[in-house]
Amino acid sequence: MFNILGWRTFAIATVIMSQASESQSSLLPLLANLESLLLGIVAIAQIIVTLFSSLPNLLFINLLGLGCFTALGRIKPHQTFSKLMYTLIEFCLIFYLAIVSNIALPTALFVVLVIRNCLLWEGGYRNWVTILSLFGAIGTLTHKLSNEILLFNFHSEQIVLSWIALSITFSLGILFLQLLVDAGLKEQQRQKELAIANTRLRQYALRVEELATVQERNRIARDIHDSLGHSLTVFGIHLEGALRLLKSDPAQAEELLLEIKQLNTTTLREVRESVSALRSDPLQEKNLEEAIAILITDFHKSTGVLPALDNQLKATLSHDRNIVIYRILQESLTNVRKYAAATTVNIVIAQSIQDVQITIEDNGQGFDLSQNATGFGLQGMRERVLALMGQLEIFTAPNQGCRIIATLPLSEHIG
Template identity: 50%
Template sequence: MRLRHLSRSFPLPLLLWLEWLLLGVVLAAMPLSCLSYPFSPLWNELGVILFAALGWASPTSKWQKCFYTATEFGLILLLALVGQIPLFQLLFIILVVRNCVLLEGRDRTLITVLTFVFCAFCLLNRRVYPFRIEPNQLGVFWFGSLLIFGLLILFLQLLVDAVITERRSRDALSEANMRLQQYTLKVEELATIQERNRIARDIHDSLGHSLTAFNFHLEAAIRLLKTKPIEAEALLLELKQLGAQTLAEVSQSVATLRTDPLGRKPLTEAIATLVDHFYRLTGVLPALDIHLAQPLPQAYNLAIFRIVQESLTNCCKYASATAVTVLVQHCNQQIQITIADNGKGFELQKNTTGFGLQGMRERVQALAGQIKIISAHEQGCRVEVCLPIKQ
C-alpha cells in the first residue's frame, strides 16, 4: 500500500494499523464461508493475501494507477461473489483508504462512488450469509448494510482527505520556511557585502584622502627642515591639525557602526550631540530647532538620527558651509525634517556614487515617507523629509 511508502511524510500510521486489523478480521471470519458454502477456503485465503500484497505496490503513472485500482476491484468481486467470503465490505473500505492516498481530487470521489456501487451489487448477489436471515428481512438487511457502508466510506474519505491536506500544507509551510531562511541568509550576506563596500568607500573618501595629504605634507616638511625651518614648522603644525581631523573622522565612522547609535539617549539629545560634534569639527554651529509633540517609535528615532547624521557628514566633508540649519518638527501627524546649508552644493544628476543619499532614501521609503533633495552648484543643499506617523 502506498501508505507504507508515505508513512514518513504523512501522519497516517493509524490507517496502516487499521488496514492490517481489517485484513485480520477478514481472515479470521474466513472459516464461516466454508461452513455455509462448499468452496475451498484455501483460494479465499490466497485471494485475501494477494489483496494484502497489493498494498506494497506504488504505481506512479496514470495507467498504472488505473490498472492497480481495477485489479483491486476485480479481486474483491471475485472473493465476494465466487468465494462468498464474509465481511467483504472491509476489503472495500481498505480500497477506499488506499485510493484516497493514491489518487487526487475527482478521482478519489469516483473511486468512492464505484466502491459503493460494487458493494451494493455484491450484496444483491450474495448467496451465502455468515448468519441466518429470514427472507422477509433481506431487504432491511441489505438497505441497512448499504447505508452504514456508504456513511462509513464517506467518513473515511473525508478523514483521509483532511489529514493528507493538513500534512501537505504543513510540508509546504516547512518548505516555505526553509526557503525563507535561505533568502534571509542571502539578504544578510548581500547586506554585509553592501555594508563592507560602504565602509571601504568611506575609508577611501575620508581616511585615505587625509592620510595621503598627511604623507605629502610630511615629505615636504622633511625636505624643508634644514633649509627652511620656519616653513617646515608651519607644515608640521598643519599636519597636527590634519591628524586631529583624521582621528575625528575615524571616531565618527566607528560611531556610525554602533548597534544603538542613539546610545539610549532621547532623540533630541542625540541630535544635539551630532550638532556639537559638527561644531567641533568645522567651527560652524548649526541652528537647531526640534519640536516633537510626543515620543516616537524606535524605528522613527533611528531613521531621523541617521538622516541628520548623514546630512551633517556630507556637509562637513564637501559643503564648506558657513551656515547650517537643522529642523525637526511634528506637524499634522507627520514628522518634517529639514537640513539646509549654504555650501558648495552639487549636481544631483552627476552624483551617481552617493551611497549616503541612497541610504537616506531607503530609510525614508521603509517608513512610507517622502524625501526631496534640492541642490545646485554654489547654491548650497537642502534635504526635506516627511515621515507619516501611523496611529
C-alpha cells in the same frame, strides 16, 4: 452479527477520520492506521464467523487472500498502466474473496481500496475508482443479502431494511473519506508550496543581505580612500617636506608639522565617525535627544557652525524609528560637513497624529541631484525610510543649498 460488525467498522473509521481532520499534517500515518485497523477487523471477523457459523467458509483461503490484499498495500506503482493493473488486481481479489470464498465484511476491503485509491490517483481517476468501489461494495452486499448468506435468519422486510441502512452508511462513509483525504492532500500540497516559498524567501533575504553587505563595504572603501587614504598621502608629503626643511628653514618645517597635527586630528575624527556609523545600535545606553545633541556638538566642533534644532517630538517612538531618525541626521550632517560648505543648518523634527517629519536644510553649495541620486549616503537614507514605509524627499540644486525631508508613519508609536 453482520450488521453489528458493519456498523462498528464505520464507527471506528469515523472516529479515526475525525482525528485526521484535526491534524491533517499527520494524514498519511492516520490513513495507514485506519487501513491496518480495517484489515485486522476483517481478519478477526472471519475467524469469529468460522467458529460460530455453520455457513460454508474457507478460513485458510480467506486469510491467505487477505494477506495478499494487505501485501498489495506495500506496492506503490507510478506509471498510469501500472496503476490501472494494480487497481484491477485489487478489485478482482476483493470480488473473489467476497463472492467465491465468502469472506466476512467485504465492504471494509472496499474502504481500504478507497484509501489506497486516494493516495494513488489524482483528479478524475480518483473519483471513478471511488465510484466503482461504492458500486462494488453495494453489489457484494446485495449478493450476500439476496443469497441469505447471513449468520441469523431474518424476514425479507428486515433484509431490505438492512440493505438500505448498510448501503446508505457505506455511501456516506465513502463520501466522507473521499472529501477528507482530498482536503488533507490539498492541505499537504499547500504546505509544500508554502515551504518552497519560505525557502525562496530565505534565499532572497540572504541575497539582499549579501548585496547590502557588498554595498556597505564599497561605501567603507570609498570613505577610506577619500579620507584616510588622502590624509596618509598628505602625511607623507608634509613629513618629507618637514625633514627636508628641518635644517635650512626650521620655521617652515614647524608649520608643516602643525598642519600634520591638525590633519591628524581631523582624520581621527573621521575614523570615529565611520566606526560610529558601523555600530548596529548607535542609541545604546542613550536616548534619541542625547544622541542628536552629541551629533550637533561634534558638527559644531569640526565646522564652527552650530545647527539650529527644533525638536517637536510629543511621544516616545519605537526603537527602529529612533535609529532611522538618528541615521538620517548623522548622514545629512556628514554630507554637509564634507561637501556643502554651509554657514547655517536648520533641523526640524515635527510630529503629527499620523507621522513624524524630519527636515534638514542648509545654505551650502548644493549639488545636481540627477548626478548624485545614487550615492551611498542618499541611497542608505532612502532604504532606511522605505523599510518603515516612509518617504524621503530631497530638494537641491547647485549653489542653492539642500533640503532633505523624511516622513515616517507612526503606526507603531507608543503614546
